[in-house]
Amino acid sequence: MSLTPEQPEAVASHPYAIADPKRVPAQRYYSADFARLEKEKLWPHVWQVACRLEDIPEVGDYIEYEINDQSILVVRESEPGPGAGPEAASASGIKAYYNACRHRATALGNGSGTFHGRQIVCPYHGWRWDLNGESTYVFASERGFTPACLDKENLRLREVQVGTWGGMVFVNMDPQAPPLEQYLDGIAKVLDPIAFDRMRVRWWRHVILPCNWKMAQEAFLEAYHIMQAHPSLSMGAADDDYNLEATVGSFECFEEGHAHSRPPTSTEAPVKGMSRADYFIQFNNALYFGTDAFTTEREIFVQQGLLERDIPDEEFIPKFFEALYAHAQGAGIPLPPPVTDTQGYGHIFPNLTFLPGYGTNIIYRSRPNGDDPESCVFEVWAVQIPGADAGEPERPELEGPVPVEEWPQIFREDFRNVIGQQKGVRGAGIDDLIMSERYEAMIINNHRTIDRYLGRD
Incomplete structure (x- = not known):
């Protein structure tokens, strides 16, 4: 409108x-x-540009986006699926996570870089996640933690909504926010031909x-x-x-x-x-x-x-x-x-x-x-x-x-x-x-x- x-x-x-x-x-x-x-x-409720697609060209690449006191990691999680067009190919396989270890909140990445071996590793105690945010390793898990502490779903990295348009990656911290395509509908139609x-x-x-x-x-x-x-x-x-x-x-x-x-x-x-x-x-x-x-x-x-x-x-x-x-x-x-x-x-x-x-x-x-x-x-x-x-x-x-x-x-x-x-x-x-x-x-x-x-x- x-x-x-x-x-x-x-x-x-x-x-x-x-x-x-x-x-x-x-x-x-x-x-x-x-x-x-x-x-x-x-x-916390508006779509905002976190980075450009060039910032995360390869699987495992990440970049940190900060707004106020919030730190978000945008990660190239996987290669695009077969047959995807240029924009869709770049857009698929991108995740955004709050930049905090699920153990004791240590920042998992700073600035920009690459998570090698497709693993996000906490620099403090070595806990690990795959690029999809799923917990893959907890040091001394059976000796040190109760089963309730090791619940897989609870250990997942907390996600932020993510979308792409115009070669840029947008994030939104509100899980109830409308998708980016809906948010940009009018202005995107106007600017797409550029x-x-x-x-x-x-x-x-x-x-x-x-x-x-x-x-x-x-x-x-x-x-x-x-x-x-x-x-x-x-x-x-x-x-x-x-x-x-x-x-x-x-x-x-x-x-x-x-x-x-x-x-x-x-x-x-x-x-x-x-x-x-x-x-x-x-x-x-x-x-x-x-x-x-x-x-x-x-x-x-x-x-x-x-x-x-x-x-x-x-x-x-x-x-x-x-x-x-x-x-x-x-x-x-x-x-x-x-x-x-x-x-x-x-x-x-x-x-x-x-x-x-x-x-x-x-x-x-x-x-x-x-x-x-x-x-x-x-x-x-x-x-x-x-x-x-x-x-x-x-x-x-x-x-x-x-x-x-x-x-x-x-x-x-x-x-x-x-x-x-x-x-x-x-x-x-x-x-x-x-x-x-x-x-x-x-x-x-x-x-x-x-x-x-x-x-x-």
Whole structure:
């Protein structure tokens, strides 16, 4: 079910609930009480991305996912069955377990690695489980434990719901939560044509930001800030010289909290006085140097080849895509057909956001840093559809935490702003944050969905 930002909602009774969707109480970004509510009623009950499929390519591979004080191990339990397609093949045989030995709660894995011999072995007393979570060995079992202590079902590792979409592994700690397919139904249908499942990680970095997880995420849930915050993208244009309507279309928001942007209807360049071709070229260059993610060497190579030819402005953008697809075909890059009903600029509730390029994507994930409501772990994946000569994907390595000043320019600009926002919400002169139902609809939808979770008994 899709929603419009203007639809009213019953006012929730928990602290700092939103009564007016255009106004977000400032305390939601720093209140320890509000963070405790999220810890109790949001994170244990919502689907969230734990890792990418590349993180666990071989049987026995695992990666740890932490949210608040919970640690979850995502494990490649078995090879896919015969005849499974690429996504189904990757999805089958994945398990997720609470990261605690059933004996005395020792963590069974840290970070990432491989459980050799297809056995999960406790480093403390040597208890073992197979990758399916079944107990296979208890040291000195007959001499040291009563039969009741050795009940096989009781000794099984405690499972967490798991599902996959778009090359990513999702987990949900609530055994009663609906399956991932149902949770993602509306937004997945919109975003599937972009072919996230074909993309592989180019780089993966994180930063610890001194701000609330929502504050960090919201920087990437609207394009309203581009004119002021990113002069390289607005080409220095300001006020009426920057046409925001040519940058972002209308937002479609879903009841589950997901949202995406439809293509803009304006055919003009975002910057007055520039042709669409000139803006397109400079925009690609700015994102190449400013992110090393949205636009990559592949697109710059194609663009540079066209710039060496005398192509009229009105033909340049169609020629670019014609050349890009020709290059992709020759390099064995399975680009999907152009998508017409979405920009691919979207959000999966509660904390995953996408910014699409040309067979590329920037993926953002924000989550609390422990129990501190004013600190978060912010991660960025740069992903791209590889060519035929790419070979098997390697397990990505998480870089960082990378200091703010060492990120590409556009990320630095965003990070500095959210740090300034977090400082500002503490000010005595701020009661709430004012939101635009037109330009900040994804933020509004995210907050009211959080309230639905926090209002549950």
